[in-house]
Amino acid sequence: MNAVASIHSAVSAPNQFVEVGGRTLAYRSIGEGRPLVLCTRFRGNMDVWDPAFLDGLADEGFRVITFDYSGLGLSTGEATYNPAEMARDPIDLMAALDLSDVVLGGWSLGGMAVQVAFAVAGARISHLLLIGTTPPGPLVKPAEQLFFDTAVIEDYALKEEEILFFEPKSQASRKAAAESSARIAERTEGRSPVVPIAFARANIGDGPKNPIFPADAVLEVLKTTTKPILHLGGDHDIIFPVENWYALNQVLPTLHLITYPSAGHGPQHQYPRASAEHIASFVRSTS
Template sequence: MPSIHAASQAPNQFVDVAGRRLAYRVLGEGVPMVLCLRFRGVMDDWDPAFLDGLAEQGFRVHLFDYSGLGHSSGQPTYDPASLARDTLDLIGALELDKVVLCGWSIGGVAAQLVHLQAPQLLSHLVLIGTTPPGQLVKTAEPLFYELAARENDFEDFVHLFFEPASDASRDAAARSAARIAERTDGRCTPVPHAWAAAFLGEGPRNPAFPLDIALDALKRTTIPILHIGGDHDIIFPVENWYALNRSLPTLTLLTYPSAGHGPQLQHPEASARHIAAFVKG
């Protein structure tokens, strides 16, 4: 493993679109890929080993900050429709086409809305630790709402994104946290936890993504879809995807054992290789 990953040194870039400035970074060459962030995430919260792995697999990776968060200007919100609009505006401003769209957590909800609105822009849809639309067979754990609403330490990081009962997962969390901390210049402003907490609600909801038309689009699509999950995701349990497996014609499921809400943090290189094999296949 290199001491400093290339992703940790990717320069901040900016594009003006629809009255705000979106911040983004690019690394790699090849198939265009756009990454949509998790709740309370900024560009620095992607694991550099995962990003480098994607670049090494032949993707030109675009990551960005949502409006008003990180380095981007504009009105901040966690309304998924606005996050999808940010994604579509970035794709349009950078003149990308037939992208591999990858969304993590609430970014996966945004990615599904992009799929609903503009499927012609996508070649593949990759979802990480997110929820499908519609009624759920298993809801979130209340612990997520407690942890996501406060300032987080390393133990919170473990419980949010890994499997705290597994020593191997805890070790992976320490390595991932060290990689995420590598960047020293141009780091993004963290998302204020008190502001973000206002979007959480009081606890688990069912459905978490109440838009039947989005589920109908997944049932009719010809676009290949991959979901990467952990077997113990405290906010978006992977069981909800397995419940839909027979009704979603293009869905492939990959679930890591003893892993949580950030499977690509625990298995960065392997996740990149799986995504590449999925796209090439």
């Protein structure tokens, strides 16, 4: 692990704050090197990332930055789960921290937000990293109702985590779920407040939609960009099936696809080290 990351691992990284656009954004930073900014999932805050994944990225030479969305966790401002409005957070954070040549990443709902950010303010962004998310436009495979029924449970336990982020049919995936959950629980101080359940329930809907992400302008940018895009997925993602990305082969000219076996919506938590190494290799080989 590099010198900075050895002082501040994901478990011990201090909360930091920056004033921008009339609100305070809370963030954490580990490692040093090329900036990699990560936008979190539905009901996510800085504490839902697996420390093994974040530390793995720091080991690979990235400065890894996670943050809480406006109005959620430790950040102030008005909360929203509209990707077009959420995109303002990573855009403003990159500007406030004076970051350039950024690998901008997003998991799930965060993946939609970073696609918007990439489309409207891509000058600071060198690579787009998408994890367990959906492309814009019509889908060839819809989500499963099971996700919507499970994601709104207020205090879900390991069983629900297996359903939401792993592959319950796989013993290896269930084991990985338990190990990841234990790592995430290692941070005991300075944790972010959880996303209010009423806010989450009001912003998820009651079942699958097609498209989930109706953003024609964003799709057109992805079709014409020369900047590299990586989607990291699991072969059984119950909310954002990877089949929808494979349907865009030969449509998105810079799209790279990595799909892990017997994995679900959180492949980077089931395969934290492999995910970090694949991301680093992708960035190095396409820079």
